[in-house]
Amino acid sequence: MALLLSETLALPGGPAPVQWRRSARARRVSLRIDPRAGAVVVTLPPRAARSAGLSLLMSHADWVAERLRALPGAVRFADGTEIPLAGALYRIRHMPAARGGAWISGQEIQVAGDAAFLARRVTDFLRAEAAHRLGELASGKAQAAGLKLRRVSVKDTRSRWGSCAPDGTLSFSWRLVMAPDFVQDYVAAHEVAHLRHMNHGARFWALVAELTPHRAAADAWLHRQGPQLLRIG
């Protein structure tokens, strides 16, 4: 498969980066979104004309625009980068002469030590914050529901925000600490409710509703903004 060229086309939904590929194996003209490139890829069979690709693009302009808009931009932990913590933005500030890991000062996350370890220190800091915040939320809710919580751990899971093991251990993605408080509150309530109901039945949702008022808003937030959290750090 050869990369022909990449260009930005003015589609009805807005400008879209388009990459053209010609494939000997392709049977028909097709479109797909390349999340890394942030572009739509048009694949043409050997003898298809570029106009066939263009007309497919035009007839799917809304789909293309929507998918490209939904693609989150990657954010790396670096000096000067703004990242969310509990929904508010903090700027990472490298303090090479300082000692002692990372800490919050005003609207900054200040990071000591060698630049080579900055990203690692920010990650460690956020993981510790996540363990602390989600641990407090979960144990408070477990207590309110009269449930026994064995342990809370944070992981770098990418397929789920939280999980509940049969032994009573709750796990959360550390990236949740970047989401607003009401989202953290809901995910904690959801996993705590699984301590009693290992399913998503009516009684499970009734318990979730007792433990948090934020289910609908948090669900909507995670659906819209959740993927972005996976592209930070």
Ligand SMILES: [Zn+2]
């Ligand atoms: Zn669940």
